[in-house]
Every structure is written in structure tokens, then in C-alpha cells.
Amino acid sequence: ETGVTQTPRHLVMGMTNKKSLKCEQHLGHNAMYWYKQSAKKPLELMFVYSLEERVENNSVPSRFSPECPNSSHLFLHLHTLQPEDSALYLCASSQSPPTGGDVDEQFFGPGTRLTVL
Amino acid sequence: EDKVVQSPLSLVVHEGDTVTLNCSYEVTNFRSLLWYKQEKKAPTFLFMLTSSGIEKKSGRLSSILDKKELFSILNITATQTGDSAVYLCAARFQGAQKLVFGQGTRLTINP
Secondary structure (H helix, E strand, O other), X not given: OOOEEEEOOEEEEOOOOEXXXXXXXXXXXXXXXXXXXXXXXXXXXXXXXXXXXXXXXXXXXOOEEEEEEEOOEEEEEEEOOOHHXXXXXXXXXXXXXXXXXXXXXXXXXXXXXXXXX | OOEEEEXXXXXXXXXOOOEEEEEEEEOOOEEEEEEEEEOOOOOEEEEEEOXXXXXXXXXXXXXXXXXXXXXXXXXXXXXXXXXXXXXXXXXXXXXXXOEEEOXXXXXXXXX
């Protein structure tokens, strides 16, 4: 596979369920991102991992828990979600220069459409 | 607060028309501005602009940045139905890995 892949593509869950979203990038990048896209709202950055270390956490509720076991994989663990968490969750990756300078464009996966009942 | 605002939010035109999409930004220590096209799911990269006044061009699409007035435009000439999509603008500030996105412009091209 090439690029950035996400599974599952669609997920319906109840408020008491626990599920995980998976993202895998095949581009050799060293930074990965989770975004939330709700209807009629801008893309919202949730988490940034650089070299497998979390560098950004945009005040996301604790019911969302990210995990980055290596530079190619990123997970978003979900538990006790609310209906307002229903959205498209997009993963992206990019290459950060080793000197800590500016990053290039981000490459996005196809997203997981999450519905919380 | 860092902010990116796109206009219009929605635009419907006929095939063959030329459209201009706008993006204004207020970002601390601005570094670059990126345009993405989102058709169904994954946004796909179009342009990255870092220098003011230099047009970037790809086929019928072109974009330019004005760092003095803090805005960018995306032009699409001779539009086709395949250009129908949401166009996203995002700003990045120096030394940071995150992008601040605008709300997007939903462009519909009617045959």
C-alpha cells in the first residue's frame, strides 16, 4: 500500500463502547497527526506526534487517547464517547527536518467516518 | 488567536467559468500557506506558498500570496465538473508542526 491508510473507514459505536482507529503511513515520514473534521467547521488538530513523541495536544477530552508505537503507526483509542464526537477523523503524516526546522506539506489518509449513537 | 478565514463558504458556477477563492489569515510568526482540495475524504495537496507575490501554477489552478495584506487567492480557470470539491486553506507558523485550517470553500461546478 502507498501513502497514508486508515482503518476502519466507517465506525458506528455506542457511548459505552471502546474502539480504536488505526493509521499507517508508508511514506517514511517522522511526524503524524490526528484531525477531527465536523460538519461546517474547520479541520481541528487533535494530536501531533514527532519521532514517536507527542508534541501537541490541543485540549482534547481524555476520552480520546492517542498512541504512537513507531513512526509508521498511529492509533486513536476511543471510550465513552458522546454523540457530538461524531465526525470524520483524519490522519496525516509529514517529514520534519532533523534540525527541528519547518515541516513540509502534510499527506492525509482517507479518514474514518465515526458515528456515536 | 491564530485564525484562518476563507470566503466564500460556498460557490456554484457553470462549467467554463473562472473562480477565485479567498483565504485570509492571522497567524503569529507566519511561515507558509497551503491549499488543499478535498473531494470525498482525504485532502490532497495543491500548493504551498511562502513568498509574497510569486504565483504558483499547476494547469488551470494558480495561487498567490500577499504577506503584507495577509491573504492568498486560489484561481481556477475554465472550470470543469471535476473541480467540484471543498478547497481548504491552512497557515503554518514558524517552527511549528501544526496547520491552522480555514472552514473551506465548497465549490460546485454545474455542467
